[in-house]
Amino acid sequence: MAGQKRKVMTDQIMTADKRRLKEILGRLWRRAGKMPCMHHLNFRCSISTVDFGVVRLRLVSLLLLLSLAPFAAQAGCADAPKAGVDWSGCEKMRLILRKADLQGARLGGVDLNGSDLALANLGGADLSRASVDRARFSGADLGRAKLFQLSGYRTNFSSAKLVGADLTKAELARSNVSLADLSGANLEKAELQRATLEGAILSGANLSGADLARTNLAKATLGGARFAQARMFLTRIEGVDLSAALGLNQSQLDSACGNNQTKLPKGLKLPPTWPCAKEE
Numbered sequence: 001m002a003g004q005k006r007k008v009m010t011d012q013i014m015t016a017d018k019r020r021l022k023e024i025l026g027r028l029w030r031r032a033g034k035m036p037c038m039h040h041l042n043f044r045c046s047i048s049t050v051d052f053g054v055v056r057l058r059l060v061s062l063l064l065l066l067s068l069a070p071f072a073a074q075a076g077c078a079d080a081p082k083a084g085v086d087w088s089g090c091e092k093m094r095l096i097l098r099k100a101d102l103q104g105a106r107l108g109g110v111d112l113n114g115s116d117l118a119l120a121n122l123g124g125a126d127l128s129r130a131s132v133d134r135a136r137f138s139g140a141d142l143g144r145a146k147l148f149q150l151s152g153y154r155t156n157f158s159s160a161k162l163v164g165a166d167l168t169k170a171e172l173a174r175s176n177v178s179l180a181d182l183s184g185a186n187l188e189k190a191e192l193q194r195a196t197l198e199g200a201i202l203s204g205a206n207l208s209g210a211d212l213a214r215t216n217l218a219k220a221t222l223g224g225a226r227f228a229q230a231r232m233f234l235t236r237i238e239g240v241d242l243s244a245a246l247g248l249n250q251s252q253l254d255s256a257c258g259n260n261q262t263k264l265p266k267g268l269k270l271p272p273t274w275p276c277a278k279e280e
Contacts, residue, residue: 076088076090077090077091081097081100081101081102082101082102083101083102083103083104083105083121084103084104084105084106085102085105085106086105086106087105087106087107087110088106088107088108088109088110089108089109089110090110090111091110091111092110092111092112092115093111093112093113093114093115094113094114094115095112095115095116096115096116097115097116097117097120098116098117098118098119098120099118099119099120099121100117100120100121101120101121102117102120102121102122102125103121103122103123103124103125104123104124104125105122105125105126106125106126107125107126107127107130108126108127108128108129108130109128109129109130110127110130110131111130111131112130112131112132112135113131113132113133113134113135114133114134114135115132115135115136116135116136117135117136117137117140118136118137118138118139118140118156119138119139119140120137120140120141121140121141122137122140122141122142122145123141123142123143123144123145124143124144124145125142125145125146126145126146127145127146127147127150128146128147128148128149128150129148129149129150129151130147130150130151131151131152132150132151132152132155133151133152133153133154133155134153134154134155135152135155135156136155136156137155137156137157137160138156138157138158138159138160138176139158139159139160140157140160140161141160141161142157142160142161142162142165143161143162143163143164143165144163144164144165145162145165145166146165146166147162147165147166147167147170148166148167148168148169148170149168149169149170149171150167150170150171150172151170151171152170152171152172152175153171153172153173153174153175154173154174154175154176155172155175155176156175156176157172157175157176157177157180158176158177158178158179158180159178159179159180160177160180160181161180161181162180162181162182162185163181163182163183163184163185164183164184164185165182165185165186166185166186167182167185167186167187167190168186168187168188168189168190169188169189169190169191170187170190170191171190171191172190172191172192172195173191173192173193173194173195174193174194174195175192175195175196176195176196177192177195177196177197177200178196178197178198178199178200179198179199179200180197180200180201181200181201182197182200182201182202182205183201183202183203183204183205184203184204184205185202185205185206186205186206187205187206187207187210188206188207188208188209188210189208189209189210189211190207190210190211191210191211192210192211192212192215193211193212193213193214193215194213194214194215195215195216196215196216197215197216197217197220198216198217198218198219198220199218199219199220200217200220200221201220201221202220202221202222202225203221203222203223203224203225204223204224204225205222205225205226206225206226207225207226207227207230208226208227208228208229208230208247209228209229209230210230210231211230211231212230212231212232212233212235213231213232213233213234213235214233214234214235214236215235215236216236217235217236217237217240218236218237218238218239218240219239219240220240221241222240222241222242222244222245223241223244223245224244224245224246225245225246226245226246226247227245227246227247227248227252228246228247229247230247230252232252232253232255232256233255233256234255234256234257234276234279235255235256235257236256236257237256237257237258237262238257238258238259238261238262238275239258239259239261239262240258240262240263241262241263242262242263242264242265243263243264243265243266244265245265246265248264248265248268249268250268250269250271253268253270253271254271254273257274257275257276258270258271258274258275259274259275260274262274
């Protein structure tokens with residue numbers, strides 16, 4: 001029964017791929033002006049307008065593309081973990097991938113929820129829109145990785161290398177990013193509510209528009225980090241050196257939680273509400 005279901009799903013994917021290929025080729029053909037009345041490859045054209053040499057060439061190309069469609073439908077989900085592997089959109093939940101070499105891997109939309117990738121090499125990998133809830137990346141190398149719109153609730157990135165990584169609009173609520181190196185990383189509009197970035201290196205990082213509500217930035221390195229329009233409701237910055245941070249304004253500090261040891265950029269002052277009351 002399960003085998004029949006998988007076969008039906010595979011046939012549906014192949015049919016959809018063939019239909020998309022036909023539509024794409026149809027558009028290209030019409031633009032070339034060789035067959036102006038083509039509709040889903042059903043030809044109703046005047047003979048005088050057709051260049052038959054081009055027709056034969058394009059028919060051969062079409063047949064070749066259609067013959068390869070079944071292989072394109074399978075995104076390498078059964079492939080073993082290796083550098084450059086294509087697991088786009090695959091389900092890889094609760095796998096043990098500690099110290100795996102996945103450098104440059106294509107993991108867009110992959111489901112890695114609950115998987116263990118501690119100390120793995122993911123340098124330059126593409127995890128755009130991937131789901132990594134409760135996964136472990138502690139000590140992993142994610143330098144220059146694409147983590148655009150990554151979903152990572154309660155994910156462990158402690159001591160991970162995220163230098164120059166793109167975490168634009170990533171969802172990392174309640175995640176552990178302590179001691180991670182995020183130098184030059186892009187966290188624009190990232191969601192970091194209640195995340196722990198204690199001791200993290202954020203030198204030159206872009207936190208513009210990020211949601212840092214109740215985020216713990218204690219002992220973080222923030223020289224050159226950009227905070228323009230970041231939400232800092234009850235953000236923990238006690239004792240943090242913000243003197244070289246960029247884009248901060250007084251209203252952000254007024255809603256955050258610092259103390260007399262917090263160092264501020266010139267022109268800003270310690271809010272009278274500091275220190276914040278301890279949360280029960």
